[in-house]
Amino acid sequence: QVTLKESGPGILQPSQTLSLTCTFSGFSLSTYGMGVGWIRQPSGKGLEWLANIWWDDDKYYNPSLKNRLTISKDTSNNQAFLKITNVDTADTATYYCARITYWFAYWGQGTLVTVSS
């Protein structure tokens, strides 16, 4: 059974760095073809893909967030991480992690992040 769960700070201030953790089970990020992606969704709005990391440590980012994103993984502890630097109110959203092969087959429950001064 594949499960994923996101965790994050809940609330942070503009200009701070957002650190998110995805803890998963039921698959390994050392398995060929496996990946974890991050997607966000502002309240009442659509889905925006942020980044993927793959079993071979290959990484892909959404260029719309320029150089603010860093994705990483801890294979031995079944975790993936996303950092977003210099946040502002536009980064307020629910952040999801999901297992990806080609598509996002399994999603976490999401963690709400609010950026507010």
Add this chain to the structure above:
Amino acid sequence: DIVMTQTPSSQAVSAGEKVTMSCKSSQSLLYSENKKNYLAWYQQKPGQSPKLLISWASTRESGVPDRFIGSGSGTDFTLTISSVQAEDLAVYYCEQYYDTPLTFGSGTKLEIK
């Protein structure tokens, strides 16, 4: 970037009716080497995470009712629900995985009359 355009933005139907929703991509999602369309459909019910319904444009995920039918190729795709049930109340998103950045459509909200 590949732009995904979904229409309509919302639709209200009665239970038992057939509903279709469209997803168009700004470039072809058909990969010539394997003849596969790199398109997925997701269902997001109120207060829940998205759930994968269909991959490769027309392959239903295990456990997805057969009333959900994906079709289309190239740049034009359709999700059909053959007989809408009350539990199908949700927003439906298409997503292309042909190229990065991965992109989603803006969604079609299905309401039950």
